[in-house]
Amino acid sequence: GQNIDQPTEMTATEGAIVQINCTYQTSGFNGLFWYQQHAGEAPTFLSYNVLDGLEEKGRFSSFLSRSKGYSYLLLKELQMKDSASYLCAVRDQWAGAGSYQLTFGKGTKLSVIP
Amino acid sequence: GAVVSQHPSRVICKSGTSVKIECRSLDFQATTMFWYRQFPKQSLMLMATSNEGSKATYEQGVEKDKFLINHASLTLSTLTVTSAHPEDSSFYICSARDLGVAKNIQYFGAGTRLSVL
Numbered sequence: 001g002q003n004i005d006q007p008t009e010m011t012a013t014e015g016a017i018v019q020i021n022c023t024y025q026t027s028g029f030n031g032l033f034w035y036q037q038h039a040g041e042a043p044t045f046l047s048y049n050v051l052d053g054l055e056e057k058g059r060f061s062s063f064l065s066r067s068k069g070y071s072y073l074l075l076k077e078l079q080m081k082d083s084a085s086y087l088c089a090v091r092d093q094w095a096g097a098g099s100y101q102l103t104f105g106k107g108t109k110l111s112v113i114p
Numbered sequence: 115g116a117v118v119s120q121h122p123s124r125v126i127c128k129s130g131t132s133v134k135i136e137c138r139s140l141d142f143q144a145t146t147m148f149w150y151r152q153f154p155k156q157s158l159m160l161m162a163t164s165n166e167g168s169k170a171t172y173e174q175g176v177e178k179d180k181f182l183i184n185h186a187s188l189t190l191s192t193l194t195v196t197s198a199h200p201e202d203s204s205f206y207i208c209s210a211r212d213l214g215v216a217k218n219i220q221y222f223g224a225g226t227r228l229s230v231l
Contacts, residue, residue, distance in 0.1 A: 041224065042120075042222040042224050043222050044222070045219055091220075103160070104158045105157060
């Protein structure tokens, strides 16, 4: 089965750094994704990790440890617009036709305060 | 990044009517598209995987006769909610993968908010 855990809510101050953790237990692994979702909108892609280590992309970085089933998303220099839900998703099961399914965590609602 | 277009963005309908939602990949071909449903404060739950030219694969607990999926071309998949009821009110989101990109990133449509009265 699949089990993806991340904190439900977090609060951080504008300009600060926040780390959102994600742990997973899945039947297969073919990459881990982080998405940002503002209320009432569809998720937008942030980052992708398939090998261990840190991927940096501007103010956002994502880390993966496959042996520990662990990832984190690091947001630096927080801005008010970063207030959103952050979804951790693992690509696991084969969906056929050259594609895998994404299994999502419940998301972490981040509130950035002045 | 790749663009996935989803229409309509919002639907309000009476109980018992059918609602059709379209999902298009605008600048890439997608042999596989995914349909998700999201209830308030919940995560995205995969409903079905839509395969071009063949039958969709439904997740456990999703009624295939109620949620009809058609993937007639490499750029279009449709989800029809038949005889919608208030409990079907939710946020429906489609997704497609750009297989032409090495990372096979999955992009999402803007979502359709369905409200059944």
